[in-house]
Amino acid sequence: MEFATWMYPWDFLEEGPDRIAEHLTTAGIDEINLATNYHTVQAFTPHNPNRRTFFAQASSYFYPDDQYGRLEPVPYFEMEDDWVDTIAGELPAPLSLNSWTVGCHNSRLGMAHRDVTIENAHGDDLVFGLCPSNPAVRLYLTNIVRDLAFRDHFDRIELETFDYFYGTGFGWHHQKIHVQLGALGEFLFGLCFCDECRVRAQEFDIDVEDVRRTVAETIDDVVAGRVSHETSPESWLNEHRDVAAYADVRTQTLEELFAELAVAAGDTELGYYAGMPTPGREWMVGADLSKLATHIDYYCVPAYESSREAVLDAYRTVEAEVDVPVHVGILPAHPAVHDGETVEAIVDGLRRNGVPRVSFYNYGLLPERSLDWIASAIRS
Numbered sequence: 001m002e003f004a005t006w007m008y009p010w011d012f013l014e015e016g017p018d019r020i021a022e023h024l025t026t027a028g029i030d031e032i033n034l035a036t037n038y039h040t041v042q043a044f045t046p047h048n049p050n051r052r053t054f055f056a057q058a059s060s061y062f063y064p065d066d067q068y069g070r071l072e073p074v075p076y077f078e079m080e081d082d083w084v085d086t087i088a089g090e091l092p093a094p095l096s097l098n099s100w101t102v103g104c105h106n107s108r109l110g111m112a113h114r115d116v117t118i119e120n121a122h123g124d125d126l127v128f129g130l131c132p133s134n135p136a137v138r139l140y141l142t143n144i145v146r147d148l149a150f151r152d153h154f155d156r157i158e159l160e161t162f163d164y165f166y167g168t169g170f171g172w173h174h175q176k177i178h179v180q181l182g183a184l185g186e187f188l189f190g191l192c193f194c195d196e197c198r199v200r201a202q203e204f205d206i207d208v209e210d211v212r213r214t215v216a217e218t219i220d221d222v223v224a225g226r227v228s229h230e231t232s233p234e235s236w237l238n239e240h241r242d243v244a245a246y247a248d249v250r251t252q253t254l255e256e257l258f259a260e261l262a263v264a265a266g267d268t269e270l271g272y273y274a275g276m277p278t279p280g281r282e283w284m285v286g287a288d289l290s291k292l293a294t295h296i297d298y299y300c301v302p303a304y305e306s307s308r309e310a311v312l313d314a315y316r317t318v319e320a321e322v323d324v325p326v327h328v329g330i331l332p333a334h335p336a337v338h339d340g341e342t343v344e345a346i347v348d349g350l351r352r353n354g355v356p357r358v359s360f361y362n363y364g365l366l367p368e369r370s371l372d373w374i375a376s377a378i379r380s
């Protein structure tokens with residue numbers, strides 16, 4: 001079984017390669033999933049020598065090459081050199097590097113280029129999510145993978161939100177939502193009706209305006225309580241086949257995108273973070289896992305659950321759908337887990353189920369005691 005940890009570049013650079021190597025090799029971890037292109041964040045950093053918190057807008061931690069189109073990553077404003085190259089250069093053996101790569105979730109690019117964002121049924125631009133139906137967005141995504149693969153630093157490139165962003169998002173600053181949307185309302189709220197999504201659906205003879213009206217009215221019905229917020233999206237779609245067909249068009253678009261990503265990655269292994277918004281409901285972000293498996297080497301399921309059984313359930317749900325290896329991510333800290341025994345039980349369960357690789361979330365965010373729990377769990 002292999003072990004990795006997600007890591008922010010500032011934690012690597014500020015702690016330095018020696019301390020990182022000591023922490024990780026003591027714990028039994030030999031891979032770093034390094035954030036290379038990332039969304040806006042405030043990180044609380046319990047053991048960083050220089051700070052207790054770090055803020056960044058959506059940024060890349062490398063300088064993009066000159067082959068991008070209209071959309072390109074915006075390097076972090078305080079970088080004095082290319083952090084990805086620096087870290088790759090300083091990486092102590094036996095550690096190896098993977099790219100943790102955020103795709104469509106990018107509020108900075110979304111605010112600057114509102115025409116390429118998801119546009120919901122009420123006509124709002126959801127600026128936190130770029131729409132993969134848009135050719136400029138697909139070019140941006142494939143360029144990121146090509147650019148990173150070309151650097152030769154990474155054994156794996158892992159893809160986060162290379163899909164249709166779900167619902168009301170991960171949480172905007174001071175997000176104010178005082179209605180209960182539930183899974184159905186969230187899904188419908190985030191369903192995209194941008195020009196590119198409309199054109200693609202029309203090719204399948206779908207009456208797009210009729211679908212849009214149904215979606216907009218149903219969101220308002222959920223808000224008003226005329227449709228229960230507990231309605232299962234699957235059963236609702238069974239009764240609204242036109243909306244289901246509209247949503248299905250997205251899966252074909254993602255298949256085309258992933259075929260392009262596979263070419264862009266070349267020999268570098270490609271992984272996709274499955275399980276969003278919940279394991280088994282990846283269709284909500286337009287992902288058909290069995291079909292996308294043709295174009296990637298493995299899935300990773302971030303299962304930030306509180307018990308061995310819940311983590312295993314998340315893993316088994318995805319594993320049953322696909323014929324490529326399924327890796328698992330776990331969070332050995334608040335709010336998921338509060339003791340070392342649980343971390344041990346989870347890792348033991350994954351080992352017994354033949355999971356090839358576990359990634360821990362996230363080195364710089366974990367208090368020291370969580371790093372101790374990881375070390376004990378890996379040793380036992």
Ligand SMILES: [Zn+2]
Binds near residue numbers: 117118192194195197
């Ligand atoms: Zn769209």
